[in-house]
Amino acid sequence: MKKLILPLLLCCSLAVFAQNGALTVIGNSNGVPSSFTKAGLKSVFMGNTANWPNGTKVKLALMKFTTTEGQQTCSKLFGMSSGDVTKHWLMTSMKGRVDAPVFFTSADALQQFVARTPGAIGIVAGAVTLKNSKTVLVDGRNSF
Amino acid sequence: MFIGVKTKILLTVFAIVLLFTIFSLLYFPSIQGRTLLTNYKSEVQNQAKTIALGATIALSEQNFKGLQTAMDFVKENDELRFVTLMQNDTTWTADSSRFTIATSPMVTFPETYKMDDKIATSDSIIVMRAPIQTALMNGEIILGVSTQSIKAKQRKVRTTALLISGAIFLLGMLIGLWLSRSISHPVKALRTAARKVGEGDLTSEVKSHSKDEIGELAIAFNNMVKDIKNLSDLTLKQEKEKQEMLASQNEALEKQVAERTKELKTSLDHLKATQAQLVQSEKMASLGELTAGIAHEIQNPLNFVNNFSEINTELLDELKTAIDANDSAEIKDLIQDIKDNETKIVLHGKRADGIVKGMLQHSRSSAGQKEPSDINALCDEYLRLAYHGLRAKDKSFNVKMETDYDNTLEKINIVPQEIGRVILNIINNAFYAVSEMKKLAADSYQPLVSIKTRKLNDKIEIHVADNGDGIPDAIKEKIFQPFFTTKPTGSGTGLGLSLSYDIIKAHGGSLHVKSEERKGTEFTILLPNS
Numbered sequence: 001m002k003k004l005i006l007p008l009l010l011c012c013s014l015a016v017f018a019q020n021g022a023l024t025v026i027g028n029s030n031g032v033p034s035s036f037t038k039a040g041l042k043s044v045f046m047g048n049t050a051n052w053p054n055g056t057k058v059k060l061a062l063m064k065f066t067t068t069e070g071q072q073t074c075s076k077l078f079g080m081s082s083g084d085v086t087k088h089w090l091m092t093s094m095k096g097r098v099d100a101p102v103f104f105t106s107a108d109a110l111q112q113f114v115a116r117t118p119g120a121i122g123i124v125a126g127a128v129t130l131k132n133s134k135t136v137l138v139d140g141r142n143s144f
Numbered sequence: 145m146f147i148g149v150k151t152k153i154l155l156t157v158f159a160i161v162l163l164f165t166i167f168s169l170l171y172f173p174s175i176q177g178r179t180l181l182t183n184y185k186s187e188v189q190n191q192a193k194t195i196a197l198g199a200t201i202a203l204s205e206q207n208f209k210g211l212q213t214a215m216d217f218v219k220e221n222d223e224l225r226f227v228t229l230m231q232n233d234t235t236w237t238a239d240s241s242r243f244t245i246a247t248s249p250m251v252t253f254p255e256t257y258k259m260d261d262k263i264a265t266s267d268s269i270i271v272m273r274a275p276i277q278t279a280l281m282n283g284e285i286i287l288g289v290s291t292q293s294i295k296a297k298q299r300k301v302r303t304t305a306l307l308i309s310g311a312i313f314l315l316g317m318l319i320g321l322w323l324s325r326s327i328s329h330p331v332k333a334l335r336t337a338a339r340k341v342g343e344g345d346l347t348s349e350v351k352s353h354s355k356d357e358i359g360e361l362a363i364a365f366n367n368m369v370k371d372i373k374n375l376s377d378l379t380l381k382q383e384k385e386k387q388e389m390l391a392s393q394n395e396a397l398e399k400q401v402a403e404r405t406k407e408l409k410t411s412l413d414h415l416k417a418t419q420a421q422l423v424q425s426e427k428m429a430s431l432g433e434l435t436a437g438i439a440h441e442i443q444n445p446l447n448f449v450n451n452f453s454e455i456n457t458e459l460l461d462e463l464k465t466a467i468d469a470n471d472s473a474e475i476k477d478l479i480q481d482i483k484d485n486e487t488k489i490v491l492h493g494k495r496a497d498g499i500v501k502g503m504l505q506h507s508r509s510s511a512g513q514k515e516p517s518d519i520n521a522l523c524d525e526y527l528r529l530a531y532h533g534l535r536a537k538d539k540s541f542n543v544k545m546e547t548d549y550d551n552t553l554e555k556i557n558i559v560p561q562e563i564g565r566v567i568l569n570i571i572n573n574a575f576y577a578v579s580e581m582k583k584l585a586a587d588s589y590q591p592l593v594s595i596k597t598r599k600l601n602d603k604i605e606i607h608v609a610d611n612g613d614g615i616p617d618a619i620k621e622k623i624f625q626p627f628f629t630t631k632p633t634g635s636g637t638g639l640g641l642s643l644s645y646d647i648i649k650a651h652g653g654s655l656h657v658k659s660e661e662r663k664g665t666e667f668t669i670l671l672p673n674s
């Protein structure tokens with residue numbers, strides 16, 4: 001019973017965050033720069049960067065557009081409908097220069113992915129809680 | 145056309161191998177190539193479907209993993225020409241009553257590739273499409289793959305087939321060669337042996353190593369040759385025995401033949417002597433007849449001479465008396481009579497002299513020289529000679545003789561004694577025939593012998609006909625044969641016509657006979673008029 005309740009609670013709390021509309025960019029300690037401009041961040045998430053300055057491969061992680069965070073990411077970061085973003089990535093991944101983002105249904109899973117994947121960068125609603133990952137500043141702030 | 149067993153087998157094997165080679169060279173690679181192509185097409189189709197599925201999942205679930213994996217997989221293929229994502233844009237009319245769907249390429253890999261949306265599978269490219277249908281968009285994945293590798297594979301298959309068929313062909317031909325050799329060798333050996341046997345060499349034997357029908361045949365052949373040899377040895381032995389027997393018999397026979405020949409030779413010599421004697425006697429016979437005729441001829445004038453001499457002797461006595469009486473008239477008459485008689489004596493003496501001279505002339509020229517002779521005179525002379533000759537033997541014989549001489553005849557070159565003898569012989573035969581007929585016929589029978597001469601263009605004819613007893617048909621063929629006679633011994637030799645025939649032939653003429661039994665006979669002598 002306890003095992004069921006915990007994720008449920010987590011979901012609720014995330015929903016609260018989402019409603020608050022604050023998104024946090026988290027990154028793996030390896031390769032991911034500590035800060036971005038918002039435009040730079042968008043460019044990264046549009047698939048324009050293949051490798052980080054230290055050579056680590058860029059790994060993008062996003063919440064699915066069916067989740068609140070996902071919807072918010074579309075509007076706040078891309079400024080496009082989720083469909084357009086999906087189509088954009090469909091085309092990009094077919095071109096094959098960069099890997100498409102990995103989409104998650106839970107923030108926890110996303111955070112874990114970022115923590116264990118070198119060069120991974122993701123967008124969640126909430127704080128960094130795991131080892132090997134950090135909060136990336138956007139325009140000098142913790143969240144946008 | 146002769147085709148050897150070897151060639152036949154070789155041709156058969158060649159045909160089979162060729163068929164197989166053609167099969168493996170044409171059919172096999174084409175099937176293989178088609179299978180390869182079909183497989184490749186379906187593989188490409190699957191890849192297109194996989195990409196489409198990946199895209200569908202990516203669109204509906206924002207999971208790009210599958211799409212990326214599919215794309216990575218497709219990109220690994222060197223033959224990939226392009227992958228295009230096509231989007232169907234639905235455009236509604238203003239009043240939203242109708243729509244059109246336009247398909248446009250959304251993205252193509254590689255980006256440099258100029259995509260023609262009507263592209264289809266061709267010889268050089270395989271194009272496969274897979275639909276994408278999601279809430280977000282409809283479209284399709286078009287995958288284009290070059291056929292180069294498949295062609296290379298097909299080529300490889302063909303090369304392999306070629307190599308394999310070549311190997312099979314070679315092997316087949318080798319086997320064929322071996323087979324034909326292994327069959328034709330013993331067959332040829334058999335043929336050679338059979339020929340040798342045919343030529344009489346019974347020592348030839350076929351060496352057979354093959355344990356098959358040919359081997360058995362060789363063994364059977366050898367057995368047969370052995371049998372033939374045994375048989376021929378036996379036959380030879382028998383033949384030798386027979387020949388020895390024959391040789392001894394031959395020797396005996398030869399001895400006998402030699403003896404007989406000797407005997408025959410003596411009898412032939414005898415016969416020849418006898419024949420010569422007979423010919424001589426025939427000559428003598430005709431000489432006798434001739435002599436009789438001649439004697440008669442001389443007798444007649446001699447009689448006159450004697451008679452008139454006697455009369456003259458008487459007249460001379462009367463003359464003596466008349467002189468004594470000195471009767472001058474009587475003397476004159478008597479002298480005249482004596483003179484007349486003397487004239488007659490001289491005349492008949494001269495006649496006898498002429499006959500003797502003629503005879504001498506005959507005997508002098510009996511060497512047989514040809515001289516121009518008057519045929520009519522010759523005929524007349526010998527007719528008379530024959531008649532008197534016959535009358536000398538038989539005083540009672542009487543025959544009517546008719547002569548008909550052609551006055552236009554000129555002298556022709558003949559040996560007069562020989563032709564005379566021919567005429568004499570034929571007339572004598574005719575006299576004999578009429579005298580025989582007289583014995584058989586009625587009292588009213590009047591014997592008749594006629595002689596006639598005629599001149600033809602380049603020939604002269606002498607006909608001697610009689611109304612005697614004739615010649616039976618059965619013997620007509622034989623009368624010219626030497627020694628053929630129907631007359632009793634002493635009366636004929638059977639050589640007259642035979643000699644006559646030879647004489648006429650030697651003169652370049654011919655002798656013919658026409659006869660009817662109990663009616664008469666006619667002999668015709670034809671002589672060349674020269």
Ligand SMILES: Nc1ncnc2c1ncn2[C@@H]1O[C@H](COP(=O)(O)OP(=O)(O)O)[C@@H](O)[C@H]1O
Pocket residue numbers: 569573574577610612613614615623628629630631635636637638639640641642665
């Ligand atoms: N004129 C003839 N009439 C009948 N038979 C004839 C006459 N001439 C010949 N022959 C026959 O031919 C035979 C042969 O004649 P020839 O050779 O002269 O021999 P030969 O007078 O000695 O018999 C005679 O025996 C006779 O039978």
Ligand SMILES: [Mg+2]
Pocket residue numbers: 569572573636640641
């Ligand atoms: Mg005669």
